[in-house]
Amino acid sequence: MMTIQVEQNSGLLLVNKPSGPTTYDLIRWLKKPLNGIKMGHAGTLDPLATGLVVVLLGKTTKMQSIFMKFDKLYRCKFKLGVQTDTGDITGQVVKTMRVPAIEKTHRQAILESFLGEQMQIPPLYSALKHKGMPLYKYARKGQHVERPERKIHVRSVELVSSNGSDEWIIRTLVSSGTYIRTLVEDIGQRLDSCATVLELDRESVGAYRVQDAVDGILLKSYSATHIWSYVKTPS
Numbered sequence: 001m002m003t004i005q006v007e008q009n010s011g012l013l014l015v016n017k018p019s020g021p022t023t024y025d026l027i028r029w030l031k032k033p034l035n036g037i038k039m040g041h042a043g044t045l046d047p048l049a050t051g052l053v054v055v056l057l058g059k060t061t062k063m064q065s066i067f068m069k070f071d072k073l074y075r076c077k078f079k080l081g082v083q084t085d086t087g088d089i090t091g092q093v094v095k096t097m098r099v100p101a102i103e104k105t106h107r108q109a110i111l112e113s114f115l116g117e118q119m120q121i122p123p124l125y126s127a128l129k130h131k132g133m134p135l136y137k138y139a140r141k142g143q144h145v146e147r148p149e150r151k152i153h154v155r156s157v158e159l160v161s162s163n164g165s166d167e168w169i170i171r172t173l174v175s176s177g178t179y180i181r182t183l184v185e186d187i188g189q190r191l192d193s194c195a196t197v198l199e200l201d202r203e204s205v206g207a208y209r210v211q212d213a214v215d216g217i218l219l220k221s222y223s224a225t226h227i228w229s230y231v232k233t234p235s
Helices: 023-031 058-068 104-112 135-140 180-190 216-221 224-228
Strands: 011-017 039-041 050-057 072-080 082-084 093-096 116-120 150-163 167-174 195-205
Touching: 011 023, 011 058, 011 216, 023 039, 023 050, 023 216, 039 058, 050 058, 072 180, 104 150, 104 180, 116 180, 167 180, 180 195
Parallel strands: 050 195, 082 195
Antiparallel strands: 011 050, 039 050, 072 167, 072 195, 082 093, 116 150, 150 167
């Protein structure tokens, strides 16, 4: 890819988010040492999730719309037979169902039935905004908000492993705007059951990989000089 030149005090920082903190927590940890530098990111991760967050600094924030369109690769562990209000294990259980017997040889075929373009309704527990307020704030108040369907594309999906019949690990490459929690719930429904996410790790955003990222928890202790040593020029 062609290298894009940016001004001094600009660039991108690849961060490996730990489970627990929010994406905004990462930004907040950077704001103190990088006082006055404009910041953005190329897609949030749920607090439960781990993995790659691309932080944009300075003039690079003008490229946010480009980065937001990149495909994303996830590794996800989920449990069949349980559904929660948030779509992951941090939420309240709202349904339990039996898990039908599924031959191992059929599991990959079931996953591949989700390949291609499809419509998806974003989860209520998400950072998408309705009338200027994130949807998860409506959810916490017990208020239901209608969410329009969005077109997504599942480009690849593979079964990495399965523990007995109720816990699966998958790796999937999806278009921007895809919610893995919703995809997992749809997989559970197609199996005549239900499902919720146990673990979620974002391995890449476009050509950028989590292996090249700085440990997010260390941002709280890094100086500005140390942080800038990890900043890259977009390419």
